[in-house]
Amino acid sequence: MAPVKVESPKQTATNLVDLIRREIEDLKVSPDIQSVGIITEVGDGIARIYGLSQAQYSEMIEFPTGGEPLYGIALNLEEDSIGAIILGDDSKLKAGQKARLTGKIMEVPVGPELVGRVVDPLGRPLDGKGPIKTKKTSPIEKIAPGVIARQSVTQALQTGIKAVDSMIPIGLGQRELIIGDRQTGKTAIAIDTIINQAKQDSKVVCIYVAVGQKVAKIAKLVDRLEKEGALKQSIIVVTSAADSATLQYIAPYAGCAMGEYFRDSGKHALIVYDDLSRHAWAYRQVSLLLRRPPGREAYPGDVFYLHSRLLERAAKLSDALGGGSLTALPIIETQAGDVSAYIPTNVISITDGQIYLETDLFYQGIRPALNVGLSVSRVGGAAQIKSMKKVAGKLRLELAQYRELAAFAQFSTDLDAQTKSQIERGKRLTEVLKQPQYEPMPVGMQVAILYCVTQGLFDTVTVDEVKQFEQTLIDHLEKKYPKLLAELIKEGDVPETTFDKIVTAARDVLPQPKSSEVNSSEVAKEEGKGSDGAKEEK
Known part of the structure; x- marks a missing residue:
């Protein structure tokens, strides 16, 4: 029997060192660098975070919670801290927890899979019809198409309402404001327009964005659209009055991103914002909590930009880009018929005309309660049929x-x-x-x-x-x-x-x-x- 060769401890150590050296040389590791900050304050849907000096405006921030992470959006960029809005339940967060940058801006699911569904601003289903499997996402904030990318409004969007189609015509790619006091039939005009698209088989995809509305009202509206056969070509984006101001703030932008998908695909889409008064209130609440300096009526200084960057995304694209369109019907609620208030005058100046509804006419039984003298369509006349x-x-x-x-x-x-x-x-x-x-x-x-x-x-x-x-x-x-x-x-x-x-x-x-x-x-x-x-x- 051959004798067993036993290695000395010195040889064993040398071999082990060589093995470790080879492993280290073969190891290829890229460093995982993360920007991490510490939450110093949290509450009312707002978090103040120390650090994160590399954060960009509107960048997504991840808050690890032990389970499914929460996300927020950076809105205030200060010298040594940032202010962020939280998209979810802020009770899961507390001071001292970590927050990290994601390097992404907020995106929502888009595509034909959303048509016929009721979703929240993050694209999560609310109708109990199962998950939505979309193939694409799109950022909620996008730069509006430039002058060269657009073309004049030449095709009519029929509302099915005699007073509107005859005297205040709306064209594909137009932005027509519906303005009036509460309970004057503003939503009714928008819903009738959506129903008419289905009845005339116009192939226009309709997006209805509810901002801070009553849940009962939204449920009734969805039921009516289903009954009229209009839900099958509509997307309903819902934030109720019980939802946080942060979700109400992002809802119109999320709905607009969903509509832009169809516009950029060469199709036609109609989006209703119901209503932008509540949207402005939600943004005012968020801004005051972020300690931004208040201006007129306590709104922040950039409240005009809040609505202009949203409504400018509605456009009729040039034929070179497919000729698709996104038509916007924003709704504004006035107080005691005061159209000269801050938000109404802002939105009137941004849009291509307004449908003004009057309380007196409504109670006289004239419905739709359209004031022909104050209502106007600046570009729709070119789209009206000759007859x-x-x-x-x-x-x-x-x-x-x-x-x-x-x-x-x-x-x-x-x-x-x-x-x-x-x-x-x-x-x-x-x-x-x-x-x-x-x-x-x-x-x-x-x-x-x-x-x-x-x-x-x-x-x-x-x-x-x-x-x-x-x-x-x-x-x-x-x-x-x-x-x-x-x-x-x-x-x-x-x-x-x-x-x-x-x-x-x-x-x-x-x-x-x-x-x-x-x-x-x-x-x-x-x-x-x-x-x-x-x-x-x-």
């Missing part, structure tokens, strides 16, 4: 004259026949423009009805019977003249013969004027001509 433009020009003028004459008639009983005739037609016009909620009307039908009113075909109907005869006319046109309605919505000029056919169709169902009525109307016209002639002679 509606022809009808709407006369409509707005007649309504303005009626309002003026009605105010004058309160102080005078001795009115000439022409004035009485204008007031009577104005009453019928106002009645026709009334529209129940959740009943948007196709634009071809709107043109037909409004043309009949402006041509005086409803003059033979009493004011109380206007809605009844309007419905009769709608049923008659749908049943016997579907091709005629299709002709009205074609691009380009609509021939006069088409409008003549509408008049013929209307006379089938509307009562004809008696000979005495015809004579009196002719006398009124002659009187009008005579007074005009007298003015010219003078």
Whole structure:
């Protein structure tokens, strides 16, 4: 048997050292450098962190909690500390805990997988329909498209509301403010617009952002959209009144990022911010907690930038970039009709027009309670279809004259026949423009009805019977003249013969004027001509 060779302790030590040396030489390690700070204060959704001098504005900060980490966003960058808003339950954090930078800015899930779902601003589902598996994320803060990347508004976005589509038209890529006191029907206009997109099969993806709304109101709204078949092409982003101010602050930006995905894909999207008054309140609360100096109405100095950077992201992109669009309908709640307050004037100056709703009109039963004098659409007129433009020009003028004459008639009983005739037609016009909620009307039908009113075909109907005869006319046109309605919505000029056919169709169902009525109307016209002639002679 061969003798066993035993190594001396010295040789064993040498071999071990060589082995360790080889292992060290072969080891490839990259240093894991982290910027770590210490929480000095926490509460009310705000954390003040000592250190983190490399932090960038809006950078995500991770707060390890032992379980699932909490995240925050750096908003205040000071010399030796930062102020951050916490996205979640701040009761899990306490002073002395660590916080580290992530090197990322906040992103939310985007894509077609979100359509038909109810989510929070972080993209987490709230509807109990299971997890949402999206393939892409997008930063909530993005620079708005530049001048070269945009094109003029040329395509109409039909709301289905007669008063809006005729007198305050909205185009794809426009930003149209809906403003008014509480309980005047602001949300109703936005919801009817969403429902109309589904009913007209417009392929416009709708995003509804609820900022600090009641949970019961949101649940009712979601249920209604589902009932009307509009939820299948909508995304609902929800923050309730019980959610923290930080979540309410980021909600519109998160919703905008979701809408931008469709805009950048060459599709069309509509986003409703309900409402930006509460958004400004949430930002004011966050800013005061971060000890930023207050300005007018205690808002911070950058409150204009808060809304301008959000609303400028709504645009119609150039054909080179796909021709997609994002249309914004921000909502602002006024206090006692004061449109000259800080936030209303800011948003009016940012947007391309406003739909102003009045409490007095609402309680008079005129719904939508649209004030035609204060409402305007600065760019939507270019997108309006030719047939509606022809009808709407006369409509707005007649309504303005009626309002003026009605105010004058309160102080005078001795009115000439022409004035009485204008007031009577104005009453019928106002009645026709009334529209129940959740009943948007196709634009071809709107043109037909409004043309009949402006041509005086409803003059033979009493004011109380206007809605009844309007419905009769709608049923008659749908049943016997579907091709005629299709002709009205074609691009380009609509021939006069088409409008003549509408008049013929209307006379089938509307009562004809008696000979005495015809004579009196002719006398009124002659009187009008005579007074005009007298003015010219003078």
